Amino acid sequence: MAGVQVHGVSKTFGLHRALDEVSVDFADGGFYALLGPSGSGKTTLLRMIAGFDFPDAGRIVIGDEGVERVPVERRRIGMVFQNYALFPNMSVADNVAFGLSVRGEAKTDIAREVKQALDLVQLEELGQRRPHQLSGGQRQRVALARAIVTRPRVLLLDEPLSALDKALRVDMQIELKRIQREVGITTIFVTHDQEEALTMSDRIGILRDGRLVQEGPPEEIYNSPASEFAATFLGDANILRGKASEEGIELGDGTVIRCCNAGHNPAANSSCAVRPERIRIEAAESPEASSGENRLKARVTKRIFAGNSTTYFLDRDGQTLKVLVQNSGGESVADGADVMLYWPAESSVLVA
Amino acid sequence: MPQTDVSQRASTGPRSQWRPALPLLLPAYLWLTVAIFLPLSAMAFFSFMTELPLSGKPWAFTLANYAAFFEKSFYAVLLRDSLRLALEVTLWCALLGFPCAYVLAKILKGRSREAIFLLVILPFWSNGLVRVFSWAIALRGNGLLDRTLNAILPFQVNVDLMFSYPAIVIGLVHSYLPYMVLTCYLTLQAIDDSLIEAARSLGASRFTVLRRLIIPLSLPGLVAGSVLIFVPVVGSFMEPRILGGRAGTFYGTVIEDQFVAVFNWPLGAALSFILLAVVLIILGAASPILKRAA
Known part of the structure; x- marks a missing residue:
């Protein structure tokens, strides 16, 4: 097992700059998600760590070995592909055994290790099946067993769950996390699904147009996004725009929105993000509201009841705001009602 | 309702x-x-007649034409030679065609692929007879091949392949190579690139990938191409006759003789059906292997 460091890696395909001086430190034994929309460079970065593509500039270190010029077959990595890439001409057991037999290990050792790996992914019964006889979830497990049986230094997953249906995906998320903990392997996981990234990883890196825009633990990125893009890509956010001021931002009508990180660099940041679930709706001026709270007048335009919560869409000066209210048995607010929105200064974050 | x-x-x-x-x-x-x-x-x-009824002579049913094959070892030896020739031509086609198909399917992209593809199927567009006579010009002593080699090489060589066994093989391989390239190309094209990447990520060298993944997965194409080549080459007569001269007596040329020179159609027909039977027996015997491959 080993950590992975990526230092200032750039890659250009033709005229397209796929990666632009990306640096990330993947800690030993951690579960790291690379999150971004398609074309953001997340798969390119993964393929470069794997060794399928070589960077134009920069360094890639696995453990303490610089590998940026080492071909994939000598990097000792494990990779799970989006379409699983199981060898159709081999049985499940032979698929899992492939990496071991390529190394020339003894037959009896191979058989034992293959059995262990199939046990780990709970497919001990299916060793003699062919890949085409398996369900999507089973194929996924075989691909995972095949990737980890060789005890690679790092496990790379390229959108491994995107081909599964929703219920199976949630099962596999839990399963994948369990196996990763059990094996303790450094794992880098590429996804465009923010929920997957939030629930599974220790750290998330958000990529956009070939750049790493933010990096950190899921809570940190969710609670203090650095940019509008990070705020809206990871979770839902209301973005309020205005002039920078001492305490936060000043909206067009002079209302001041206090933000938790105000004053650092007032000139640069003139928009702030507020998560929908942080906002409270009151039917009228609330006596409970503390003086430090932000307040905005708005009108309810639509509500969507989802059982455990209700999402309100509100109109404020032509901008649509979103508020998520947990269903705690209180009275709901009617469509078209004029309401007051309250949230504490800590819940609004200045973003770039 | x-x-x-x-x-x-x-x-x-x-x-x-x-x-x-x-x-x-x-x-x-x-x-x-x-x-x-x-x-x-x-x-x-x-094939069961003594004389061709069209000739006006009296005729009767007979098995003599089939018996002729077994009476003289001459025909059996020729048939063995023809089978060997077909096997050799098929092997050369596989050796030359598979790498070419691999490059076309997995390495080249876009325009250059189209250009190379065109070169591969060009033999299909030219007349067979023209093709064979062009080879005759190239292969004979003081011919194109001889002169070109002597122009390039610093020492004197004497290349006269005309009227020899290699000349027949060269001509036949040229005619039938496109079948192998096309059938292999189709199966290679169907192999997902991520399979190759997965094998490499597991530590497999390029040779291991070829041996354990690409060749097994493209076997149906190799088999189809081999059948498409082997069957007609066993009975081929044009290339052996023109490029082989006296060395070019094969089972196919003997059948041709019966039809165009000796006018013994019944014997020619019987020999043809024996060939058909032998080919069917060979394919039948090989069918378990062929089925597994496909």
Whole structure:
């Protein structure tokens, strides 16, 4: 097992700059998600760590070995592909055994290790099946067993769950996390699904147009996004725009929105993000509201009841705001009602 | 509603599947009947005759034409030579065609792939006879090959391949190579690149990937190409005759002689059917392997 460091890696395909001086430190034994929309460079970065593509500039270190010029077959990595890439001409057991037999290990050792790996992914019964006889979830497990049986230094997953249906995906998320903990392997996981990234990883890196825009633990990125893009890509956010001021931002009508990180660099940041679930709706001026709270007048335009919560869409000066209210048995607010929105200064974050 | 009942049954019954298919199938089957079945039956009929009825001489049914094959070892030896020639040509086609198909399917992209593809199928567009005579010009002593080699090489060489076994192989490989390239190309094209990447990520060298993944997965194409080449080459006569001269006496040329030179159609027909039977037996014996590959 080993950590992975990526230092200032750039890659250009033709005229397209796929990666632009990306640096990330993947800690030993951690579960790291690379999150971004398609074309953001997340798969390119993964393929470069794997060794399928070589960077134009920069360094890639696995453990303490610089590998940026080492071909994939000598990097000792494990990779799970989006379409699983199981060898159709081999049985499940032979698929899992492939990496071991390529190394020339003894037959009896191979058989034992293959059995262990199939046990780990709970497919001990299916060793003699062919890949085409398996369900999507089973194929996924075989691909995972095949990737980890060789005890690679790092496990790379390229959108491994995107081909599964929703219920199976949630099962596999839990399963994948369990196996990763059990094996303790450094794992880098590429996804465009923010929920997957939030629930599974220790750290998330958000990529956009070939750049790493933010990096950190899921809570940190969710609670203090650095940019509008990070705020809206990871979770839902209301973005309020205005002039920078001492305490936060000043909206067009002079209302001041206090933000938790105000004053650092007032000139640069003139928009702030507020998560929908942080906002409270009151039917009228609330006596409970503390003086430090932000307040905005708005009108309810639509509500969507989802059982455990209700999402309100509100109109404020032509901008649509979103508020998520947990269903705690209180009275709901009617469509078209004029309401007051309250949230504490800590819940609004200045973003770039 | 009995009417909907009938139409429903008709739309699901086995007979109704044939009705819309019939106009599409009929032309092809009619053509096959006229073009293959009828002449073949006529030939089968001739092969059991003493004389060709068209010649006006009296004729009778006989098995003598088939017996002739077994009476003289001459025919069996020629047939063995023809089988060996076909095997050799098929092997050369596989050795030359597979790498070419691999490059076309997995390495080249876009324009350069189209260009190379065109070069591969060019032999299909030229007349077979023209092709063979071009080889004759190239291979004979003081011919194109001889002169070119002597112009390039610092020492004197004497290349006269004309009227030899290698000349026949060269001509046949040239004619039949496109079949191998095309069938292998199709199966190689169908191999997902991520399979190759997965194998490499597991530590497999390029040679291991080729041996354990690419060749097993493209075996159906290799087999199809081999059958497409082997069968016609066993009976080939044009290339052996023109490029082989006296070295070019093969089973196919003997059959041709019976039809165009000796006018012993019954013997020619019988020899043809023996060839057909031998080829079918070989394919039948190999079919377990072929099936597993496909």
